[in-house]
Amino acid sequence: MTAMRRDVLKGLGVLGAAALGAPAAGAAEGGAPAAREEAPDARARIRARIAATTLVDTHEHLPDEADRLRGAFVECDDWGVLFSQYLDSDLIAAGMPKKQRDLLCGRGADSEAKWRALEPYWPAVKHTGYGQAVRIAIRELYGVEELNGRSIPEIAQAYEKLRVPGMYRRVLAETAGIESCQVNFLWGPFKESRQPTFLLQDLSFLGMHIGPDIRTFAEPAGIEVKNLEDWHRVIAWWFDRYGPYAVAVKSQAAYLRGLDYEQVPARDAAPLFARHRAGESLDPAERKRLEDHLFWFCVGEATRRGLPVKLHTGYYAGANGMPIARVRANPGEAAALCRGSPQTTFVFMHIGYPCWQEMIALAKHYTNAVIDMCWAWIIDPAASKEFLKSYIAAAPANKVLTFGGDYIPVECVAGHARLARRGIARALEELVAEETLGLDDALALVDPLMRGNARAIFRIEEKIRRLESAPWL
């Protein structure tokens, strides 16, 4: 057993222990031919290899564990939090009134009242990806098979029991088999995490190009912003300070506008910025031109420092708000971004759902396009499996990332990771059964799909080395 493999298994905890005895482990290390003859069928070997491999989780919104344990950055601090993201959206779409949703996910109501709010809608959503993630989390973390009126007290108790120091390691490493996460902290541009080598961070550039949010960014930089040039200096300050420690930069501006960023020179953007700074409101076309200029300025700063640019594409979180025509335009606009800056690595998140076929075409065609399946397994588990199958048979295997939980409540990540492991297994099994892949080819893909691609694309080893002596520790 190599040192690396030992590390992997150690990180895996229960998952690894289950997989240790699996014949695939011996075969992977060049086990004796006799052992190979006894190897179980392709399905079992693929599953064993996946169970024995850790995931690099490329997208989360997790607060630091210490903050979570004091109830910060979550809507409530009981089992209702498991429904607060994203299952509440399916519940609303199923017809649950907002008031009932807030009772379930908010503070103040007791378990019984929460269950009464949930019960009428539970049968409609328990089978969706969001619903399955929560049910699996309850099963794997609390040991409760089914959520119903009788099991609620047990779930409420188990929630408290898990919510103690060490909770993140228990859920993420031991249960989900995750070796590291990439956190897009939603309450500031960059989180100086207390667990920096486990909860790696993105630098959010959303407020640098949308808004822009002058006060939030300028104050820590100690720069008085009088004009666009000053604002450029503020942006550069954030990139200088956190770029060496960030795995990537991230923007979810696709919730607010299209990805049709045009190259707007500074001389055209400067008067618009001056008016924005003076508190004048810009018309939509002027606002777009200012955002376009700042987007490319930020992309330039990221690219100069070798930081991939993660962009939200596709589906919208929430309910009753998504302009699907705008979502549909994302892949075409993403192609223009790839052409606009060939030296930038663009990571298009969430497989652009539901336009995932176009995203495969992007990765197949553009050297600098990476497609990230973060969030996808719970949005639509069946489509995600089809995406991965099509992707593997069509596009270079080194540019797909297969897991990001995309959660604030850490518990749900365990459920999502289980769905991802199952989906990756099924995709590979079916490709083998269909003779698209040989078994050895399928087994060889497990490591890059689950961890290797992410480690290379985000230069994780280098970042971890630097983070071990981060200045804020």
Ligand SMILES: [Zn+2]
């Ligand atoms: Zn997200």
